[in-house]
Amino acid sequence: MGACGCFLMRLRSASTSIESPxxxxxxxxxxxxxxxxxxxxxxxxxxxxxxxxxxxxGAIGFxxxxxxxxxxxxxxxxxxxxxxxxxxxxxxxxxxxxRLGSILRGLHRYATDxxxxxxxxxxxxxxxxxxxxxxxxxxxxxxxxLVVLAxxxxxxxxxxxxxxxxxxxxxxxxxxxxxxxxxxxxxxxNFLYPASLGDRLFTLxxxxxxxxxxxxxxxxxxxxxxxxxxxxxxxxxxxACLSCTLILLCLVLPVHGQGPADLQIAPAxxxxxxxxxxxxxLTVATSPAIAWGLVLCTLGLLLLxxxxxxxxxxxxxxxxxDNCSGCARCFxxxxxxxxxxxxxxxxxxxxxxxxxDAAACASCGICTGACPSSTPFRHDTILETGIDMxxxxxxxxxxxxxxxxxxxxxxxxxxxxxxxxxxxxxSPATDILHFxxxxxxxxxxxxxxxxxxxxxxGVLVSGCREGGCVFRLGQQWMAGxxxxxxxPHLRSSVAxxxxxxxxxxxxxxxxxxxxxxxxxxxxxxxxxxxxKEMMQ
Amino acid sequence: MSRTLNWIGQALLYGxxxxxxxxxxxxxxxxxxxxxxxxxxxxxxxxxxxxxDCRPYTAEEQARMAPNMRKSMKCGRERSPVSIEVDIDGxxxxxxxxxxxxxxxxxxxxxxxxIDLPAGEHRIAVRINDNKAVAGFTAQREATVTLVPxxxxxxxxxxxxxxxxxx
Numbered sequence: 001m002g003a004c005g006c007f008l009m010r011l012r013s014a015s016t017s018i019e020s021p022x023x024x025x026x027x028x029x030x031x032x033x034x035x036x037x038x039x040x041x042x043x044x045x046x047x048x049x050x051x052x053x054x055x056x057x058g059a060i061g062f063x064x065x066x067x068x069x070x071x072x073x074x075x076x077x078x079x080x081x082x083x084x085x086x087x088x089x090x091x092x093x094x095x096x097x098x099r100l101g102s103i104l105r106g107l108h109r110y111a112t113d114x115x116x117x118x119x120x121x122x123x124x125x126x127x128x129x130x131x132x133x134x135x136x137x138x139x140x141x142x143x144x145x146l147v148v149l150a151x152x153x154x155x156x157x158x159x160x161x162x163x164x165x166x167x168x169x170x171x172x173x174x175x176x177x178x179x180x181x182x183x184x185x186x187x188x189x190n191f192l193y194p195a196s197l198g199d200r201l202f203t204l205x206x207x208x209x210x211x212x213x214x215x216x217x218x219x220x221x222x223x224x225x226x227x228x229x230x231x232x233x234x235x236x237x238x239x240a241c242l243s244c245t246l247i248l249l250c251l252v253l254p255v256h257g258q259g260p261a262d263l264q265i266a267p268a269x270x271x272x273x274x275x276x277x278x279x280x281x282l283t284v285a286t287s288p289a290i291a292w293g294l295v296l297c298t299l300g301l302l303l304l305x306x307x308x309x310x311x312x313x314x315x316x317x318x319x320x321x322d323n324c325s326g327c328a329r330c331f332x333x334x335x336x337x338x339x340x341x342x343x344x345x346x347x348x349x350x351x352x353x354x355x356x357d358a359a360a361c362a363s364c365g366i367c368t369g370a371c372p373s374s375t376p377f378r379h380d381t382i383l384e385t386g387i388d389m390x391x392x393x394x395x396x397x398x399x400x401x402x403x404x405x406x407x408x409x410x411x412x413x414x415x416x417x418x419x420x421x422x423x424x425x426x427s428p429a430t431d432i433l434h435f436x437x438x439x440x441x442x443x444x445x446x447x448x449x450x451x452x453x454x455x456x457x458g459v460l461v462s463g464c465r466e467g468g469c470v471f472r473l474g475q476q477w478m479a480g481x482x483x484x485x486x487x488p489h490l491r492s493s494v495a496x497x498x499x500x501x502x503x504x505x506x507x508x509x510x511x512x513x514x515x516x517x518x519x520x521x522x523x524x525x526x527x528x529x530x531x532k533e534m535m536q
Numbered sequence: 537m538s539r540t541l542n543w544i545g546q547a548l549l550y551g552x553x554x555x556x557x558x559x560x561x562x563x564x565x566x567x568x569x570x571x572x573x574x575x576x577x578x579x580x581x582x583x584x585x586x587x588x589d590c591r592p593y594t595a596e597e598q599a600r601m602a603p604n605m606r607k608s609m610k611c612g613r614e615r616s617p618v619s620i621e622v623d624i625d626g627x628x629x630x631x632x633x634x635x636x637x638x639x640x641x642x643x644x645x646x647x648x649x650x651i652d653l654p655a656g657e658h659r660i661a662v663r664i665n666d667n668k669a670v671a672g673f674t675a676q677r678e679a680t681v682t683l684v685p686x687x688x689x690x691x692x693x694x695x696x697x698x699x700x701x702x703x
Contacts, residue, residue, distance in 0.1 A: 046545030113557045168568055178648060184637035186648035189579055192690050193703065245550045246557075253558040266575045268686045271562035281566055 032128040037505055040468070049466035049503070051235040053242075056467065057122040058224075059231035063239050064115040065217070066232075067246065071108040072213075079160065081206055082199045086162040087260045099251065106250025112154050113275040114246065119150060127305070129470075134313050135226075135336055135362045137306040142223045144302045146216060153212035154276045159205045165270050165277075167191070167261035170205070172280045179288030194263050226360055227472065228337045314438075315390040316361035319354045321345070323373045324386035326352035329487060330367035333441070335472040336360050339367060339387075354387055364471035365389045365442025369478070372488050374444035376401075392438060397447070404433040405455045412523050414516065415451040417443050418462035421470040423504035423512040432516070439463070441474030445481040445490035448499050457523040459499040462512055466503050475503055497522050574655040574683035576624075578662075580693035581646040584616030584636055585667040616668040618645035622691065623661040624653060655685040662700045664693055675699045 040054045047053065053060060080089035093101030123143070126132055132140040159170040174187035190201055224230035233239055258271060272281070283291040317330075321344065331339045331354060338360035344351040354367070367387045368374055374385040376398045383395035405413060410431040418425060419440040428434060433456070437443055440463025448459045461482065469475040480486030482501055490499075500522075502515035569575065590611040598606050615636040622630040629651055637643030645666075659680050663673040675693070677700035683689060692701040 043549070046542045046549065048542075109561065110557050113561050114553075117557070172568075175648070175650070184643055185581055185646050186579065188577075188648045189581065189646075192577060192579055192692070241546070241550055245554050249554045249558050253562075255561075264688050266569045266686050266688050268567060268569045268571065268573075270566045270568065272566040273562070274560045274564075275557070280568075284568065 030130055033130060034506070036125060036128040037507055041465075041505065041507065044465065047238070049468065051238045052467055053234070053238055054121070054125065056231060056234045056238070057118050057125060059234040060238070060242065061115060061118045061122060062220075062232040063234055063242065064111045064118060065220075067107060067111040067243065068115065068213070071104050071111065075104055075108055076210070081202060083162065083197050083202045086160060086202065087257060090161050090163075091257055099254075102254040103247060103250045106253075106255045107246055108157075109255045109273070110246050110249050112157065113273065114242075116150065116154060116275050119147065123147070123302075132306050133310050135338070135360050138226050138360075139223065140306050141303060142219065142225075144299060146219045146223060147302075148299065149212050149216040149219060151276065151279075153209055153216060155279075156205060156209035156212060158273070158277065160202075160209055161257055162202075162261045163257035163259055164261055164267040165258045165272070167263065168267045168270055169277055169280060172283065176279075176283050176288050176291065179292065191263055197263065226337055228335055229473070314363035316358045316363050317356050317365070317367050317387050318390055319356060319387050320384055321353055323384050324353050324371075325373065326354070327372060328352065328354070329370040329372065330354050330387050333366050333370040333473065333477055335364065335366060335474070336362050338362065356387070362471050363389065363391075364439040364474060365392060365437065366439055366471060366474050366477060368394055369439075369442045369444050369481070370488065371444070375446040375488070376444070376450040377446060389438065389442065392442070394444070397435065398450070401433070401435070401447070401451055402454055405451070408433060408455075412520065413456050414458045414460065414519055414523065415456040416460045416462065416516065417447065418460075418512070419464060419474070421506075422462055422464045423506060423508040425512060425516075426509050427513065431520070439469070439471045439474035440478040441469070441471065443478065445478075445488060448482070448490050449494045452494065452498050457498070457526070458519040460515055460519050461499070461501045462515070463501075463503055465505045465508070468505055479503070497526065569652060569686060572655055572685050573652050574685060574687045574689070576622075576651045576653060576660075576683075576689050576691060577648070578620065578622055578630055578632075578651065578691045579646075579648040580618070580620070580634075580664075581644050582618050582666060582693050582695075583644045584618045585669075586612055587614045587616055587668065588612035613640045613642035615642055615645075616666055618647075618664065618666045618693075620647065620665075620693075621661075621663045621673075622651075623659075624651070625659050626661075629653075653683070655683050655687065657682045660691070660702065662691055662702075664700060677702070 040052065043052045043054050049055070075093075078089060078093065080086055090105070093105050095101065096104075126136075126140065155169060155173060159166045171188060171191045174191060177183070178186045178188055190196055224232075234242075258267075272278075279291060279295075282294070286294075317338075324344075326341065326344060328341050331341050338357045339354050340357070341352040342355045344353040356367075368385060368389055371386045374383075374388075374394045376383060376394075383398050385394045388394055401415065405415070408431075412431045414432050416425060416432055416434045417440070418434065418436055420436040420438065422440070425432070425434055440461060443461060448461065451459045461478065463475045463478055464470060466475060466479075477486055479501065481488060482490050482499075484490065484492055500515055500519050502512055504511040504515075588611070590609045592608055593601075593606075593610050597610070617633050617635045619633040620630065621628060630649055632647050632649065634645035634647040635641065636645050657680060659678070661678045662676065664675040665673045667674050675695075679702055681689060681702065690701070690703045692703065693699065694701055
């Protein structure tokens with residue numbers, strides 16, 4: 001295999017694919033991923049790619065959780081934690097001035113509904129995009145118990161109102177749990193007589209609601225352990241608009257109790273919250289055993305998904321201790337916290353060395369793009385960098401770039417570095433030298449300048465749409481590096497009209513083609529000028 | 537123009553999300569109990585009688601025990617299951633045998649069952665047996681009750697309160 005990498009070089013309309021065994025680069029998106037992208041792209045138009053809510057469902061979930069905490073704390077302060085006074089204390093919220101009570105209560109309810117909805121969409125998105133295997137296995141598995149905790153907390157919240165809906169939910173849940181052969185005494189007996197409902201049981205309700213919420217927050221901490229720079233708030237515009245929408249909803253459709261609970265009367269008609277309490281009608285319509293079966297099968301399937309047979313993993317990043325300066329840029333840029341800095345084993349001067357956690361490594365190559373040793377201007381015959389991808393060594397890219405440019409016969413020579421998860425270059429041309437990268441973020445920005453110095457008239461860098469990077473941060477880091485906002489950066493001395501970046505997902509091939517045409521026009525405008533300069 | 541359309545698009549999407557939240561948090565109305573129906577909850581938690589009668593320890597058995605552990609009567613731990621039958625208007629509506637809980641079958645027997653029935657006047661007959669040595673039933677009660685729609689009546693068994701309780 002030697003120095004060959006997975007860069008897909010297209011030269012003079014002849015395609016050459018050089019891939020190492022086991023590499024996943026170049027595989028197209030699945031049907032479900034394509035389907036999801038259609039919906040996601042549709043929302044890019046009104047919201048913009050950066051503030052598209054479908055691209056930050058996890059962050060929206062966090063926002064809703066913060067809204068729940070913010071509304072839940074004052075509600076708890078005003079809540080009478082006794083069976084007798086609970087309903088009265090909740091209803092007395094309506095007496096607060098400026099409809100504050102309605103807002104607090106409504107926000108708590110609607111944010112819960114929205115949380116469940118967003119959580120479902122988040123799971124659906126990750127599944128449709130196939131993001132539950134390999135290095136994402138831990139993220140997926142730690143997310144499954146959070147679904148259970150979210151529902152326990154949400155359902156338990158209805159009991160605290162102790163209105164007819166709370167009474168029905170508590171009784172039905174108790175009957176459902178009693179279907180399991182676990183308890184010697186049926187839980188449902190707690191709701192036989194008004195006298196049997198004591199304050200101790202109410203304390204248990206509170207523990208379930210608040211305790212499950214606290215466990216949920218703790219579980220979320222685990223859930224995001226393996227991603228760096230996890231977003232716990234969405235874009236401010238999205239956060240503000242979503243919060244205002246929920247508050248407006250509280251005022252237009254305030255949440256009211258459905259009459260005080262009375263254990264001697266069976267609730268006959270309930271305005272059920274179907275987002276959360278759908279499990280009760282499901283249990284009644286089928287049977288407790290079937291409902292348990294459905295729930296356990298769903299959870300089991302979710303837990304099993306990451307272990308289903310799949311294609312081989314790509315090789316992970318490899319650190320070259322002789323070329324690692326311990327600068328920690330790869331550590332900073334790794335989207336999955338797969339890199340840690342450890343004391344260098346051979347140096348006693350306090351130097352550090354990057355270490356890759358193979359299980360957490362996404363094989364995206366963003367670390368290679370971040371490494372200062374990846375600069376192609378080094379004079380070494382073989383470009384050895386501090387951290388490299390075995391399936392796409394940076395030396396291979398430099399060598400093929402040099403060779404490709406030397407062999408190009410066209411009067412106009414363009415170099416296209418594109419992410420192989422993004423838009424595909426559909427029409428190779430004789431004036432294009434095309435390299436497909438694992439991620440746009442794996443390109444050291446100095447390669448743009450290197451390509452120009454080596455004879456390219458223009459360079460195009462292409463990657464996934466903003467906020468849509470398969471490896472989370474590749475597009476963001478690359479965009480920052482190109483404009484000098486992030487290290488390593490493209491030098492400002494490189495003429496602005498010689499390079500271009502375009503962020504296009506699969507399906508945006510026309511956008512990529514348009515960008516190439518723009519670069520061609522720029523080059524055509526420059527070439528006569530250069531020729532004139534040379535003649536003088 | 538494009539920007540205005542984007543704002544309108546955003547407003548529609550936020551509005552749609554709010555409508556979905558607001559509507560499905562209260563609609564469609566769910567009817568756990570059909571109109572004109574009432575409910576009977578049959579439940580008890582009760583220790584059945586011991587399967588084996590207690591007998592005095594023999595002198596040999598007493599001698600084998602440590603002095604501080606000696607007692608006069610030896611009782612088996614296993615208890616009888618508790619069986620119940622409920623007739624409503626002369627028809628058998630429920631028959632259930634609740635085994636004693638615990639690995640040694642020495643705990644209480646418990647059951648819970650919900651029965652929906654039309655509101656109105658009903659003749660209720662409840663029979664309970666908590667001693668498997670006895671053929672038939674050890675406690676019985678019959679009563680005529682009038683249930684209003686959505687009323688919940690509880691049938692319980694509590695020997696301290698006179699046996700079968702209808703509340």
